[in-house]
Amino acid sequence: MIMIQDDLKAAAARDAVKLVRDRQIVGLGSGSTCKIFIIELGRLVRNGLDITGVPTSKEIEALAGDNGIKTLAIDEVERIDIAVDGADEIDMRLNLIKGYGGALLREKIVASKADNFVIIADESKLVEKLGDRGIIPVEIKKNGCEQTLKELGRIGKAEIREKDGNFFVTDNGNLIADLKTRITDPSAMDKEIKSIEGVLETGLFISMADFAIIGTEKGVLHMGGHRKKTGVKA
Ligand code: 5RP
Numbered sequence: 001m002i003m004i005q006d007d008l009k010a011a012a013a014r015d016a017v018k019l020v021r022d023r024q025i026v027g028l029g030s031g032s033t034c035k036i037f038i039i040e041l042g043r044l045v046r047n048g049l050d051i052t053g054v055p056t057s058k059e060i061e062a063l064a065g066d067n068g069i070k071t072l073a074i075d076e077v078e079r080i081d082i083a084v085d086g087a088d089e090i091d092m093r094l095n096l097i098k099g100y101g102g103a104l105l106r107e108k109i110v111a112s113k114a115d116n117f118v119i120i121a122d123e124s125k126l127v128e129k130l131g132d133r134g135i136i137p138v139e140i141k142k143n144g145c146e147q148t149l150k151e152l153g154r155i156g157k158a159e160i161r162e163k164d165g166n167f168f169v170t171d172n173g174n175l176i177a178d179l180k181t182r183i184t185d186p187s188a189m190d191k192e193i194k195s196i197e198g199v200l201e202t203g204l205f206i207s208m209a210d211f212a213i214i215g216t217e218k219g220v221l222h223m224g225g226h227r228k229k230t231g232v233k234a
Helices: 005-017 032-046 058-066 104-113 145-152 186-194
Strands: 025-028 052-055 080-085 114-122 136-140 157-160 175-180 199-202 211-216 219-224
Touching: 005 032, 005 114, 005 211, 005 219, 025 032, 025 104, 032 058, 032 080, 032 114, 052 058, 052 104, 080 104, 104 114, 104 136, 104 199, 136 145, 136 186, 145 157, 145 175, 186 199
Parallel strands: 025 052, 025 080, 080 114, 114 211
Antiparallel strands: 136 175, 136 199, 157 175, 211 219
16 A cells, blocks of 8 residues: 555654653644644543643644643743654654754754653655755844844855745744755754854754654654653664
């Protein structure tokens, strides 16, 4: 049977739901794969699972509410048991590019508070080298954005993201610069971008993900297996 991309996303999302335990604080990532995860999690909540979600975007906060999942804001929690999020690129070491959906700043804060950071995606997101699929999204301040863009232009081709003919504005009231460049050392690239005045966060998630669940034509693939407090393993 040929599976379409949405089926592969759904397979990964359904597998991830099995990792969630009663009374956990769960980071709720953004994007289409995470939406399936949240709907599945909502089913378990209606059947008695008691969890608290920490959403990474306003859209996901609304979806969690619609699915009966109670939520807390990022600032209201010190730590998160497990955060489940999507990705735009995943390399073999589980380094990521995120932020095609524009939620990268909150996603990174949630991931950094999580004891276990689990990625769910379909196999199209697997890359040999970060940058293979396209861009690095960079969240930047509105004030002075032209100068920030000029500085980013020294690293690669940088453009302010637009939506419906206007600048795309993040949930935090900032802009996204999409940077196209060659990445040889992802960690050095992350530092270089962050050193630019006006840059708030990059979509490079280096050494953050513990585990990835990938929907493939051949079945669900588990990558990683760093075991932390909640016992997530490959
Ligand atoms: C949003 C993200 C998403 O997690 C990423 O874009 C993946 O989305 P999808 O599951 O729709 O492919 O980083 O900022």
